Amino acid sequence: GGTTKDSADNSGAAAQTGASADPNAKLKEGLKIAFLPKQLNNPYTDVEVGGGKVAAGELKGEYKLVGPNDASASSQVSYINTLIQQQQDVIGIAANDPNAVCPSLNQARQAGIKIVAFDSDASKDCRDVFINQATTQGIGESLVKMASELAGGSGEIAILSATPNATNQNAWIEVMKTELAKPENAKLKLVKTAYGNDDDQKSFQEAQGLLQSYPNLKVIVSPTTVGIAAASRYVSSSNYKGKVAITGLGLPNQMREYVKDGTVKKFALWNPADIGYLAAYAGAALASGQISGQQGEKFKAGKLGEYTVGAAGEIVLGPPTEFTAENIDQFNF
Amino acid sequence: MTATATAPRHLLSGLVKVRELGIILALVLLVGYTAASNPRFLSGQSIRDILLNTAILAVMAAGQAVVVITRNIDLSVGSVLGLSAFTVATMMSDNPGLPMVVAILVGLAVGGAAGVLNGVLVRYGRVPALVVTLGTLYMFRGVTYSWAGGQQVNADELPRHFLTFANDAVLGIPWLVLIALVVVGGVALLMRNYRVGRELYAMGSSPQAAELAGIKVARNLLGAFILSGALAGLAGVLFAARFGTVDAAAGTGLELNVVAAVVVGGVAVFGGSGTVWGAGLGALLLTVIGSSLTVLDINQFWQQAIVGALIILAICADRLVAVRIARSLRKKDSHV
Amino acid sequence: MSDLARGGKQKDNAVLEVRRRLATWDSIIVLLTVFVLVVASFSVTNFGTSRNFTFMILDLLPIVLVALPMTFIIVTGEIDLSVASTLGLASSIMGYLWNQGLSIESIIPICVVVGAVLGAINGFLVTGLGLPSLAVTIGTLALYRGLAFVVLGDGAVADFPFTYTGWVTGTIGDGPVPNVLVLILVLAAIFGVILHATPFGRSLFAIGANAQAAHFSGIRVARTKFWLYVVSGAVAGLVGVLWTLRYSSARADNGAGLELAVVAAVLLGGVSIFGGKGSLPGVLAGVVLLAALQNALRLQDVSGQALNIVTGALLVLSVLLPNIATSIRTTWQRRKLRRAATV
Amino acid sequence: MTATPGPSRPGPAKLEVRDVTKSFGAVAAVQGVSFPLYAGEAHALVGENGAGKSTIVKMLAGVHRPDTGTLAVDGAEVEFAGPADAKAAGIAVIYQEPTLFPDLSVAENIAMGNQPLTRLRQIDRKAMHANAARLFTRLGVHIDPDRPARGLSIADQQLVEIAKALSSEARVLIMDEPTAALSGVEVDRLFAVTRALRDEGAAIMFISHRFEEITALCQRVTIMRDGRHVCTEPVADLSVDDMIRRMVGRDLSALFPKQDTEIGETVLEVEGLGREGVFRDVSFTVRAGEIVALAGLVGAGRSEVMQAVFGVDRYDTGSVRFLGKPLKAGSPRAAMAAGMALVPEDRRQQGLVMDLSIERNVTLPRSRALARLGLLFGAAERREATSWTSQLQTKLGRLSDPVGTLSGGNQQKVVLAKWLATDPKLLIVDEPTRGIDVGTKAEVHRLMSSLAARGLAVVMVSSELPEVLGMADRIIVLREGHVAARLTRAEATEENVMYAAMGQQVTT
Numbered sequence A: 001g002g003t004t005k006d007s008a009d010n011s012g013a014a015a016q017t018g019a020s021a022d023p024n025a026k027l028k029e030g031l032k033i034a035f036l037p038k039q040l041n042n043p044y045t046d047v048e049v050g051g052g053k054v055a056a057g058e059l060k061g062e063y064k065l066v067g068p069n070d071a072s073a074s075s076q077v078s079y080i081n082t083l084i085q086q087q088q089d090v091i092g093i094a095a096n097d098p099n100a101v102c103p104s105l106n107q108a109r110q111a112g113i114k115i116v117a118f119d120s121d122a123s124k125d126c127r128d129v130f131i132n133q134a135t136t137q138g139i140g141e142s143l144v145k146m147a148s149e150l151a152g153g154s155g156e157i158a159i160l161s162a163t164p165n166a167t168n169q170n171a172w173i174e175v176m177k178t179e180l181a182k183p184e185n186a187k188l189k190l191v192k193t194a195y196g197n198d199d200d201q202k203s204f205q206e207a208q209g210l211l212q213s214y215p216n217l218k219v220i221v222s223p224t225t226v227g228i229a230a231a232s233r234y235v236s237s238s239n240y241k242g243k244v245a246i247t248g249l250g251l252p253n254q255m256r257e258y259v260k261d262g263t264v265k266k267f268a269l270w271n272p273a274d275i276g277y278l279a280a281y282a283g284a285a286l287a288s289g290q291i292s293g294q295q296g297e298k299f300k301a302g303k304l305g306e307y308t309v310g311a312a313g314e315i316v317l318g319p320p321t322e323f324t325a326e327n328i329d330q331f332n333f
Numbered sequence B: 001m002t003a004t005a006t007a008p009r010h011l012l013s014g015l016v017k018v019r020e021l022g023i024i025l026a027l028v029l030l031v032g033y034t035a036a037s038n039p040r041f042l043s044g045q046s047i048r049d050i051l052l053n054t055a056i057l058a059v060m061a062a063g064q065a066v067v068v069i070t071r072n073i074d075l076s077v078g079s080v081l082g083l084s085a086f087t088v089a090t091m092m093s094d095n096p097g098l099p100m101v102v103a104i105l106v107g108l109a110v111g112g113a114a115g116v117l118n119g120v121l122v123r124y125g126r127v128p129a130l131v132v133t134l135g136t137l138y139m140f141r142g143v144t145y146s147w148a149g150g151q152q153v154n155a156d157e158l159p160r161h162f163l164t165f166a167n168d169a170v171l172g173i174p175w176l177v178l179i180a181l182v183v184v185g186g187v188a189l190l191m192r193n194y195r196v197g198r199e200l201y202a203m204g205s206s207p208q209a210a211e212l213a214g215i216k217v218a219r220n221l222l223g224a225f226i227l228s229g230a231l232a233g234l235a236g237v238l239f240a241a242r243f244g245t246v247d248a249a250a251g252t253g254l255e256l257n258v259v260a261a262v263v264v265g266g267v268a269v270f271g272g273s274g275t276v277w278g279a280g281l282g283a284l285l286l287t288v289i290g291s292s293l294t295v296l297d298i299n300q301f302w303q304q305a306i307v308g309a310l311i312i313l314a315i316c317a318d319r320l321v322a323v324r325i326a327r328s329l330r331k332k333d334s335h336v
Numbered sequence C: 001m002s003d004l005a006r007g008g009k010q011k012d013n014a015v016l017e018v019r020r021r022l023a024t025w026d027s028i029i030v031l032l033t034v035f036v037l038v039v040a041s042f043s044v045t046n047f048g049t050s051r052n053f054t055f056m057i058l059d060l061l062p063i064v065l066v067a068l069p070m071t072f073i074i075v076t077g078e079i080d081l082s083v084a085s086t087l088g089l090a091s092s093i094m095g096y097l098w099n100q101g102l103s104i105e106s107i108i109p110i111c112v113v114v115g116a117v118l119g120a121i122n123g124f125l126v127t128g129l130g131l132p133s134l135a136v137t138i139g140t141l142a143l144y145r146g147l148a149f150v151v152l153g154d155g156a157v158a159d160f161p162f163t164y165t166g167w168v169t170g171t172i173g174d175g176p177v178p179n180v181l182v183l184i185l186v187l188a189a190i191f192g193v194i195l196h197a198t199p200f201g202r203s204l205f206a207i208g209a210n211a212q213a214a215h216f217s218g219i220r221v222a223r224t225k226f227w228l229y230v231v232s233g234a235v236a237g238l239v240g241v242l243w244t245l246r247y248s249s250a251r252a253d254n255g256a257g258l259e260l261a262v263v264a265a266v267l268l269g270g271v272s273i274f275g276g277k278g279s280l281p282g283v284l285a286g287v288v289l290l291a292a293l294q295n296a297l298r299l300q301d302v303s304g305q306a307l308n309i310v311t312g313a314l315l316v317l318s319v320l321l322p323n324i325a326t327s328i329r330t331t332w333q334r335r336k337l338r339r340a341a342t343v
Numbered sequence D: 001m002t003a004t005p006g007p008s009r010p011g012p013a014k015l016e017v018r019d020v021t022k023s024f025g026a027v028a029a030v031q032g033v034s035f036p037l038y039a040g041e042a043h044a045l046v047g048e049n050g051a052g053k054s055t056i057v058k059m060l061a062g063v064h065r066p067d068t069g070t071l072a073v074d075g076a077e078v079e080f081a082g083p084a085d086a087k088a089a090g091i092a093v094i095y096q097e098p099t100l101f102p103d104l105s106v107a108e109n110i111a112m113g114n115q116p117l118t119r120l121r122q123i124d125r126k127a128m129h130a131n132a133a134r135l136f137t138r139l140g141v142h143i144d145p146d147r148p149a150r151g152l153s154i155a156d157q158q159l160v161e162i163a164k165a166l167s168s169e170a171r172v173l174i175m176d177e178p179t180a181a182l183s184g185v186e187v188d189r190l191f192a193v194t195r196a197l198r199d200e201g202a203a204i205m206f207i208s209h210r211f212e213e214i215t216a217l218c219q220r221v222t223i224m225r226d227g228r229h230v231c232t233e234p235v236a237d238l239s240v241d242d243m244i245r246r247m248v249g250r251d252l253s254a255l256f257p258k259q260d261t262e263i264g265e266t267v268l269e270v271e272g273l274g275r276e277g278v279f280r281d282v283s284f285t286v287r288a289g290e291i292v293a294l295a296g297l298v299g300a301g302r303s304e305v306m307q308a309v310f311g312v313d314r315y316d317t318g319s320v321r322f323l324g325k326p327l328k329a330g331s332p333r334a335a336m337a338a339g340m341a342l343v344p345e346d347r348r349q350q351g352l353v354m355d356l357s358i359e360r361n362v363t364l365p366r367s368r369a370l371a372r373l374g375l376l377f378g379a380a381e382r383r384e385a386t387s388w389t390s391q392l393q394t395k396l397g398r399l400s401d402p403v404g405t406l407s408g409g410n411q412q413k414v415v416l417a418k419w420l421a422t423d424p425k426l427l428i429v430d431e432p433t434r435g436i437d438v439g440t441k442a443e444v445h446r447l448m449s450s451l452a453a454r455g456l457a458v459v460m461v462s463s464e465l466p467e468v469l470g471m472a473d474r475i476i477v478l479r480e481g482h483v484a485a486r487l488t489r490a491e492a493t494e495e496n497v498m499y500a501a502m503g504q505q506v507t508t
């Protein structure tokens, strides 16, 4: 009898954050706040951490941005190690793999660094709080709702996701499947989930493949900014334009062209800059002892107002915004 | 003498044709099977998509084939494509009035300059091509990243004529495909029928002998790298026009596809043999494999595995043909 | 030549020999590595700490282990680009079997064997069918990675026992020496002795420099290469296990892109891509040099992009500089001779 | 063969070497050598292995640049930046080692650099093919111009090289041991063509270790020793012994000192050996103390038979027994373990690993035996290598130098040393003295003979008839892959062997 899944003790050395919170503690100045997104040089990411930079400025902290060029967990670990060596106060991380970054994050916590996961969560026991852009349930529901409207209530739909491993994507897809199983959506048929790996070209080709394989396809739902842009671009330049609708989560700046030329009627997103902004404030609150990550603790996040820590250390930003031809010009990100 | 010489000549040239015939056969089988299970695979839009997707790979494969024939390799093509695509996209978004020709020339120039660096290091620095181009793969990508940062040039920033170039057609053939055809055909002709082409084959077949034969090895080698670089640069322009969105990561990892296309197309990695047509067909085969797997609705997770297996099969088939040719030679020579 | 004269000449030769050895690339790279380590320890804050040392060792662990058999393979004039995919497939299988409830003690050897089998497939294609290794392993690079996704799909398996994950990231007696360093040193010593001080090692150089002559000398060229691929696969399988344990995460995309880093390190270590030349100390120095530079530059907040440029430049310079030195020396010698002749 | 009397030449030299010097690191390969090449004259260059002949050739070809001294064409000093310049100056070179492009067709190989062009500046393949066919007819050989050069035998490669040199219609033709791989018939053809060229006014430089060839072809000879110029004189003024004495610096004794030996029991039995398309039904035995020669024309399959026996090639039918036991087929390692050694014909491709050091090459087949507890240390290898290279009087700088830096003949000695070091019971030597100078050749022959006297069985493949007749106890003549005749030492004459090899009736 060796060590098996059932007999294993994999508690690890989860860091103990015994300190109790003092809601009235003063926000510290000069905090070293580092952001480690999934990948650098990704427009969505840039907007996100841009919000963090603004917040760090307001907090009179030192802002730092590091990250890999590839969206891999192993490169993130090297960066976490470097940040530990540099003795940062707060690390904001969008985890490429919830578990792979865990041992390093726990080492960071042992070294007194506060961990704020944002956008894509790390495992619960190795971060202090998680900034959730919207509830998983909420996003899944709104994606199905948009798809149903665009399909006119019945027909074939397909999903164009990011990488097969993306945690947040898979969680949303799960919710979508549950939604689609409900009687009111019985006439909608999910024919395929394709993966564009958040790579522009691959997403482009996957979109082509979907349209070829499913001649009756009515809607492509792409809950990733890379995917929705690529799919829209393909459809707008092909003779599928007008026959197939695209929706999902996208950046208004990238989508403006396709909304204007009619390829895309409607898509959604939260304001990514607010995620980074909120993450920085949550980090500062943690580092200053205002909160410790327990449910029910409250803190102020600058212009966004007051937030409450939810179950399992989750802080939800708010509901996503829907963009249409009417309102898209009001947004610039 | 002449009588005995002409008969094997037909036999030989016949066999040589078989080499490319193998790929064509594979293509026909694959297309046939896919079309049988989904007729839309042969629809106009679908064929157009496949050809458009092949074009970029084929242009790069033509350059790569030339370099590989000289017993070298150019792994930096993916990074060169990225650099050129970003340069051209930035330039076009800043100066929307520039005509397409300028974009193409700038792309060629950027790639050509990269090729000069590779060629000079290989020839005058006497550094093996694999080392040089692995190094410049990192360096060119690094340069693009440092320059672009997180910037991305989006479709809405690019001038319309630049974007429509990819889809516009003359006589029903999209520009992109036309360019690829001209490039592959031109390079193939150069390699087959012109002195410099044969010299490149000779250099790959035996580098020392090429020096001794008084071939202008330095000039030719530099030329080969410049050609490969320039074509990768051209591919960058086509990439930007086709995909409309360009960031610093454009073309990452493409080098392996290009090398795979060349190898599948029957160009020997040890230089000296293979054709540019073959490389072009290799690019087409790889693209068709990718498309048909998607169309056949093969599980996403199986797709990559199947691509790998097919690449290996193609190499095996090519090897089989080569062994056949060698055996027929041996038989012909024997006195027994 | 009298015996006396020969004796005298040989002593001269010995001196020359030592000087020649010192001037070879692998000794230069060893010295350069030591130099970089010393300079970085003094000038980069937090570089010289024991914790950073541990981080660095963990970062170079997969590269150095895969580089050992890769050195052998490149010395024989072949290449194995499928190692990173083998690593990924081993990791996937590890996760799959763990989910099936197998014990980790039996999973680890299974993964190593799977790696060996994957290596044997490469070996068969290269030696049995006589296909070029560059082409074959580009094919299996795609194939094995694809299979990794087939096995584990989009999932990740994470709940590995802490006794094992902790061992990989831990240090001996909580001191400054990481556990895995022992593994690295033992394996490196074994591979080093085999390459440089055994008949087998000699035969590898002969195969790389002229396979036909090696065949005529009674060396079993095909069989030797075949087993090298098996070993390379087995080591990649083992590294797949270590990778999974280090990140406590079995995923199909583990280690993607590692092959180029390994090849870069091996070439930086002075191994000729054409085969027949190279040394293991050089390769170890190459790996450490790359890891140390990256680590130090990251601590200095140099961006990943600039790291790319440094890596690439280093790779090219590693071959370029010795060549330039040689050509300067010969030109200078010729000039001297010419001048002597005209006087 | 008859020598053309050497006229004393007035007028400027077509090509002249003036006081050139060339060193490689510490090795002074050529030191202050001068001589002229005249139009309409064949000029021989002789010297021991490593005397610097090929180095001179490479300087004339633009491959090496002289350290000091100059070259002059038609009296005007020139400097060649590379082979292209030499070619442009009308100099065609056949190098000591063939330099073909294996992937290109024979016709392309010949035409490379001056292919016939069509009006569109494309290559005219038809003309190219016809040109090659014409050259082959002139040389009297049958090689398909459209086959790739890969897989040609050494002799055929050499012939293609000759065709290549002829095709460029050069004014100076330099040939570095062009006949080393050829047998009598082809040599005669080559000489006929060369004489014709010479009479048309070309200047010829000819290098060979066979003196009968020199007296047959050349008018003037330059002798070199240790990189230095000894003399340049009309061939007619020197006897062969004079030349040898000046070359070696001392008198040489008998050239083929074959000792009589006691013939022991059978060592090797080859029974009905065959390989499709190459040879068939070859049977012979070799006994201890015996030297058996395999004679035949180039391409008769001699090398292939012995390679199959040794196991580097496979065979389809028949069997090989060694020391009474069947020998595992296709395994050189098994053959070595049983006590066989094979000195192959192509030292560059088969015999040596050019990039490895001399000592590593010598000890390569022996590394297992030299290891202690599985570990191998440099000292053991060096000791072994020192002993064998000095025994064979190899001219070398350091044992740690790459073997590729040695002269051709000295490389051959290293191959011999490598295999003698394994202390074999049967030694197969394929063209053992190809490219070896007279002094060393005598040495090699003495060595083979004394080894045989000590009970070693020897199989010698040789294209050189005097060598075959002088050394062999028995001669097996192969023709087109099968045994055409078996002759004892007593029966063998030059005519006998040639007739059998060419398939004519043997007259006894």
Ligand SMILES: Nc1ncnc2c1ncn2[C@@H]1O[C@H](COP(=O)(O)OP(=O)(O)OP(=O)(O)O)[C@@H](O)[C@H]1O
Pocket: D024, D025, D027, D028, D029, D047, D048, D049, D050, D051, D052, D053, D054, D055, D056, D096, D395, D404, D405, D406, D407, D408, D409, D410, D435, D437
């Ligand atoms: N590239 C080189 N590097 C170092 N030494 C060299 C090189 N080429 C030739 N030598 C040395 O120069 C000397 C002359 O060699 P060369 O090849 O000219 O002799 P050779 O007269 O042609 O002999 P052979 O009859 O054996 O062909 C030899 O000692 C040889 O070792």
Ligand SMILES: Nc1ncnc2c1ncn2[C@@H]1O[C@H](COP(=O)(O)OP(=O)(O)OP(=O)(O)O)[C@@H](O)[C@H]1O
Pocket: B330, B333, B334, D150, D151, D152, D153, D154, D155, D156, D181, D278, D296, D297, D298, D299, D300, D301, D302, D303, D304, D305, D345, D463
């Ligand atoms: N690798 C090869 N590929 C094709 N044909 C070959 C190859 N090697 C040898 N041959 C052919 O096999 C025949 C026998 O060659 P082999 O070398 O055994 O002859 P040989 O009597 O030893 O003559 P040589 O003097 O050339 O060594 C020749 O016709 C040769 O052209």
Ligand SMILES: [Mg+2]
Pocket: D053, D054, D055, D096, D176, D407, D408, D409
């Ligand atoms: Mg010579």
Ligand SMILES: [Mg+2]
Pocket: D302, D303, D304, D345, D430, D461
């Ligand atoms: Mg032979």
